[in-house]
Amino acid sequence: MSRTVFVNGEYLPEEEAKVSIFDRGFLFADGVYEVTSVIGGKLLDFAGHAKRLARSLSELEMDSPVTEDELLAIHRELVSVNEIDEGLVYLQITRGAADRDFAYPKDTAPTIVLFTQAKPGLRDNPAASVGLKVISIEDQRWARRDIKTVQLLYPSMGKMAAKKAGADDAWLVEDGHVTEGTSNNAYIVKGGKIITRELSSDILHGITRAAVLRFAKEAQMVVEERPFTIEEAKQADEAFITSASTFVMPVVSIDETPLGDGAPGPVARRLREIYLDESLKTAI
Amino acid sequence: MSRTVFVNGEYLPEEEAKVSIFDRGFLFADGVYEVTSVIGGKLLDFAGHAKRLARSLSELEMDSPVTEDELLAIHRELVSVNEIDEGLVYLQITRGAADRDFAYPKDTAPTIVLFTQAKPGLRDNPAASVGLKVISIEDQRWARRDIKTVQLLYPSMGKMAAKKAGADDAWLVEDGHVTEGTSNNAYIVKGGKIITRELSSDILHGITRAAVLRFAKEAQMVVEERPFTIEEAKQADEAFITSASTFVMPVVSIDETPLGDGAPGPVARRLREIYLDESLKTAI
Numbered sequence: 031m032s033r034t035v036f037v038n039g040e041y042l043p044e045e046e047a048k049v050s051i052f053d054r055g056f057l058f059a060d061g062v063y064e065v066t067s068v069i070g071g072k073l074l075d076f077a078g079h080a081k082r083l084a085r086s087l088s089e090l091e092m093d094s095p096v097t098e099d100e101l102l103a104i105h106r107e108l109v110s111v112n113e114i115d116e117g118l119v120y121l122q123i124t125r126g127a128a129d130r131d132f133a134y135p136k137d138t139a140p141t142i143v144l145f146t147q148a149k150p151g152l153r154d155n156p157a158a159s160v161g162l163k164v165i166s167i168e169d170q171r172w173a174r175r176d177i178k179t180v181q182l183l184y185p186s187m188g189k190m191a192a193k194k195a196g197a198d199d200a201w202l203v204e205d206g207h208v209t210e211g212t213s214n215n216a217y218i219v220k221g222g223k224i225i226t227r228e229l230s231s232d233i234l235h236g237i238t239r240a241a242v243l244r245f246a247k248e249a250q251m252v253v254e255e256r257p258f259t260i261e262e263a264k265q266a267d268e269a270f271i272t273s274a275s276t277f278v279m280p281v282v283s284i285d286e287t288p289l290g291d292g293a294p295g296p297v298a299r300r301l302r303e304i305y306l307d308e309s310l311k312t313a314i
Numbered sequence: 315m316s317r318t319v320f321v322n323g324e325y326l327p328e329e330e331a332k333v334s335i336f337d338r339g340f341l342f343a344d345g346v347y348e349v350t351s352v353i354g355g356k357l358l359d360f361a362g363h364a365k366r367l368a369r370s371l372s373e374l375e376m377d378s379p380v381t382e383d384e385l386l387a388i389h390r391e392l393v394s395v396n397e398i399d400e401g402l403v404y405l406q407i408t409r410g411a412a413d414r415d416f417a418y419p420k421d422t423a424p425t426i427v428l429f430t431q432a433k434p435g436l437r438d439n440p441a442a443s444v445g446l447k448v449i450s451i452e453d454q455r456w457a458r459r460d461i462k463t464v465q466l467l468y469p470s471m472g473k474m475a476a477k478k479a480g481a482d483d484a485w486l487v488e489d490g491h492v493t494e495g496t497s498n499n500a501y502i503v504k505g506g507k508i509i510t511r512e513l514s515s516d517i518l519h520g521i522t523r524a525a526v527l528r529f530a531k532e533a534q535m536v537v538e539e540r541p542f543t544i545e546e547a548k549q550a551d552e553a554f555i556t557s558a559s560t561f562v563m564p565v566v567s568i569d570e571t572p573l574g575d576g577a578p579g580p581v582a583r584r585l586r587e588i589y590l591d592e593s594l595k596t597a598i
Contacts, residue, residue: 035336046331049340051321051427057331057406058466059343090467091474120414122341130404130431132466132473132497143335147414172468174456181465182342183374184456189416190375202364213416 046054062086072313076235161282169202185212207257214273218266228255268295278302339408346370356597362521445566453486469496491541498557502550512539552579562586
């Protein structure tokens with residue numbers, strides 16, 4: 031069965047979903063994106079994603095071709111028509127198509143594309159009870175990781191490096207400290223304390239990160255926002271990542287060093303439960 | 315008149331030239347490119363561009379969908395059918411279309427796109443007798459600038475920053491030293507010596523750069539390949555950039571500080587002449 035996707039105002043079969051070769055998303059990676067999770071046919075943290083999208087666009091002096099209400103309606107229509115119970119909605123906006131020039135074109139209509147990905151088992155993901163193995167690699171990305179752009183080649187290379195090493199993902203290290211995972215925020219737990227890098231242009235301002243830290247504090251957990259090294263991480267009691275598509279996912283080894291007893295830790299397990307319970311209450 | 319462009323084996327009117335929204339060039343900036351100049355209907359330095367393309371693809375473990383001979387034939391056909399006397403041929407290869415996943419897809423056909431841009435006056439560009447004004451900005455790009463990928467958002471932002479400052483381009487500064495321009499290599503001239511940053515993953519290995527340095531040495535000019543600071547550049551006798559589309563172009567001011575007498579310098583002028591004369595001899 032072919033998915034129905036959304037391209038510039040039209041709902042189309044995925045085979046017909048195309049953009050111009052002159053689209054600046056294709057020629058210059060001049061575009062931003064968001065991924066929103068769906069559970070039980072409902073969108074998690076939609077408002078958070080819409081808000082971050084608006085910020086990414088603003089940082090790049092790009093206009094949105096749709097209002098937040100229209101965006102929500104498109105998300106819902108795609109979830110409905112593609113019968114997504116558990117999965118993702120991907121959204122991308124680019125500066126649009128224009129003859130190739132490094133300078134931004136004037137008065138070009140932005141391109142907007144949305145599609146769904148069915149991910150049965152997203153909520154009760156068996157990976158959560160096994161945990162992830164991560165490797166560490168140098169963070170070679172551009173400096174503005176707070177803008178969620180489609181310049182994703184290095185994260186993609188990092189994911190491949192992890193796979194080749196028999197691991198699941200890579201943590202990125204800059205000036206000796208972990209920034210984040212290839213497509214997720216990174217956390218360690220030591221002596222009951224949750225440690226994660228503070229917000230700056232060095233990392234993505236994760237929507238799931240914000241929610242998880244809020245829930246952690248509400249549950250009286252201690253959160254310390256500061257950089258940590260890979261060495262500190264290897265000596266942690268446990269570790270985990272957060273992202274819109276993995277929620278909270280335990281990390282059980284770093285560079286082949288097992289953390290704690292090598293099984294998912296209690297803090298990650300509890301935060302995953304809390305995040306899913308709380309987020310589903312406000313899913314729309 | 316609509317251009318004829320090349321997309322995955324077909325020659326098409328530009329309005330019909332499209333790629334899937336699932337193309338990894340669009341979703342992940344997972345693609346590389348080259349730009350070859352055309353003068354008098356002939357391609358400059360084609361072999362150099364083909365060689366660098368092969369290296370970029372190899373660094374990303376990507377396959378070329380065409381041989382070098384086929385690539386040349388497509389370039390020539392587009393130049394001919396679009397009646398390009400002076401202009402550019404743009405070429406992009408991506409890892410192809412696949413459902414969105416950071417991991418590289420298996421057995422996906424690469425996407426190949428080529429189009430021309432007519433640039434009348436490219437050879438006798440009046441800008442060469444006026445010279446460019448550049449500003450300096452922090453180099454915030456990813457670390458692998460030796461791979462010519464389409465992750466061009468920061469260079470694009472740099473070009474806009476230059477325009478807003480009333481300048482023509484930006485020189486990128488990292489750890490106090492100039493790496494290169496937004497889409498060109500950077501040079502200063504002091505006491506008759508041509509100074510330009512040495513090759514590494516910090517800069518693009520310019521095809522025009524290689525040719526210009528070779529011609530400079532053949533003309534008994536002294537070339538020093540080493541990093542230089544913006545402060546050193548501002549005290550230089552003259553400065554210039556090289557790229558496939560600008561050849562050799564004088565720089566007359568940096569951050570509003572005029573260089574020398576504020577007019578294009580003799581070394582840049584001479585190198586432009588030599589480059590054009592010599593390159594046209596081997597144009598195909």
